[in-house]
Amino acid sequence: MTTPPSTLGPPEILPQPGAHRAHGGRDWRVPALVAAVVVLLAGLAFALTRGGSHHPAQPAARPVTSDLPADATGPSVVTPAMATAVVRRYWPAHEGAFARRDLPALARLSAGAARQWEQAEVGCGCRAIAEPRPMLAADYYVPRQARYPASFVAAVQTATASSFFTEVLVFTKSGPKAQWLVTENSTFALHAGGSSRLDGPAVAAGGFDRQVSAAQHRRAESVAAEFAALWQETKDSADIPADTGFNITGQTQDRLGDIAAYEQDGLQANGLLGHFSFYVAPADRLVEVAMANGDDLACQPVRETVDYRPRPGGLIYQDPARHNWGPKLRPGYFHEVITRDAWQTCFRIPADITAPVEVLNSDRGGAVPTGS
Secondary structure, rough: OOOOOOHHOEEOOOOOOOOOOOOOOOOOOOOOOOOOOOOOOOOOOOOOOOOOOOOOOOOOOOOEOOOOOOOOOOOOOOHHHHHHHHHHHHHHHHHHHHOOOOOOHHHOOOOOHHHHHHHHHHHHOOOOOOOOOOOOEEEEEOOOOOOOEEEEEEEEEEEOOOOEEEEEEEEEEEOOOOOOEEEEEEEEEOOOOOOOOOOOEEOOOHOOEEOOHHHHHHHHHHHHHHHHHHHHHHHHHHHOOOOOOOOHHHHHHHHHHHHOOOOOEEOOOOOOOOEEEEEEEOOEEEEEEEEEEEEEEOOOEEEEEEEOOOOOOOEEEEEEOOOOOOOOOOOEEEEOEEEEEEEEEEEEEEEOOOOOEEEEOOOOOOEEEEEE
């Protein structure tokens, strides 16, 4: 740890750069598998200007339910062809801005939890690419919807030089004159040797995605809150529960291991005392679509708030270069730092709702710190 001059104040705890974030995650600083994707459309139709403003999230008093599908038979405000066109414009625009670390341009493409997560991760350099990644393939899940807000899901397969990934992107349009914005982005990859491509949509008449079953929908309404409760129990007990209702493998197991590694209210990886809370926020809509294999693909973020405090007699320090806590926290000394995160999370709910739920969670969070 680096110690600032003693003339600056009393003893302090100095977290290492990025140490306030969760462990794990892959190295995004590698060249793309395919040469740079064309980004000529970056300044055209996806010069998006509107997105939700962020306020500190509070624990949800009840499960947040989905608006999908709104209407299974009438005219739809979004069609599969429209969804395909939206994603084909979005991808080069996003990848160009991502490679440049152009935060304003990225902010115009997203809203809500996705914007918070990406701005934090790209802003600190924790998630980066050397050049745009290719759009290798995509599957589109577009339920018929007669009213706004309307949403659809695109599962885009992409790659770096070392790995293949799927980005499960939830696009939402708040009204007829609004832009399509990404409101969730859950990036996942399976362990070496596995395929990261999802099953396609359960196509019905007109190419629309069919409705999910009533039983799966009921399961989806509470699945994110149950997953947040699993994280909470893991932190409170410093142990991964034996019977969870979820398939605890891959990135899900890695994340739970990170949570359990340090006790609640004890010293965390950054040398500070930390109290963790996990929950579902009322503003984060559940979006669910049907997959061809019979699964319900349900996406809803899991929120995390951490209250960090120094050991007695100490202060929390943010260095002038803002390496310790990222660019959002001003340099100086603090008695308390609170970070707020929006973990990008989707779930595969089998047709047999008694079977374990598979979690397609991004392996990095996007914490935004505030100090006092």
